[in-house]
Amino acid sequence: MNDDNVTRLRxxxxxxxxxxxxxxxxxxxxxxxxxxxxxxxxxxxxALLTDGDEDGSPLVALGGGRNSDFYxxxxxxxxxxxMLLNAMQPKGSI
Numbered sequence: 677m678n679d680d681n682v683t684r685l686r687x688x689x690x691x692x693x694x695x696x697x698x699x700x701x702x703x704x705x706x707x708x709x710x711x712x713x714x715x716x717x718x719x720x721x722x723a724l725l726t727d728g729d730e731d732g733s734p735l736v737a738l739g740g741g742r743n744s745d746f747y748x749x750x751x752x753x754x755x756x757x758x759m760l761l762n763a764m765q766p767k768g769s770i
Contacts, residue, residue, distance in 0.1 A: 698724075718743040721752035
């Protein structure tokens with residue numbers, strides 16, 4: 677991973693009506709990746725909020741792909757969090 681990757685991060689608009697169903701959303705995302713719509717995807721990091729798994733935790737974090745070690749997945753989660761926080765800031769604010 678090089679510094680250029682950070683400049684290519686982008687928010688992808690998700691249409692709520694089309695993607696309300698998590699299974700539908702994931703199937704469509706897989707199809708988009710197969711078609712190359714997101715370039716060459718080597719790391720996927722997904723966070724699920726649930727009503728609790730076997731251990732009672734409502735948060736499940738998953739990573740996959742040919743470059744899906746802990747550090748790449750942690751980077752993806754952290755970078756995505758910053759992108760979302762920046763997207764929520766009004767233009768011109770600090």
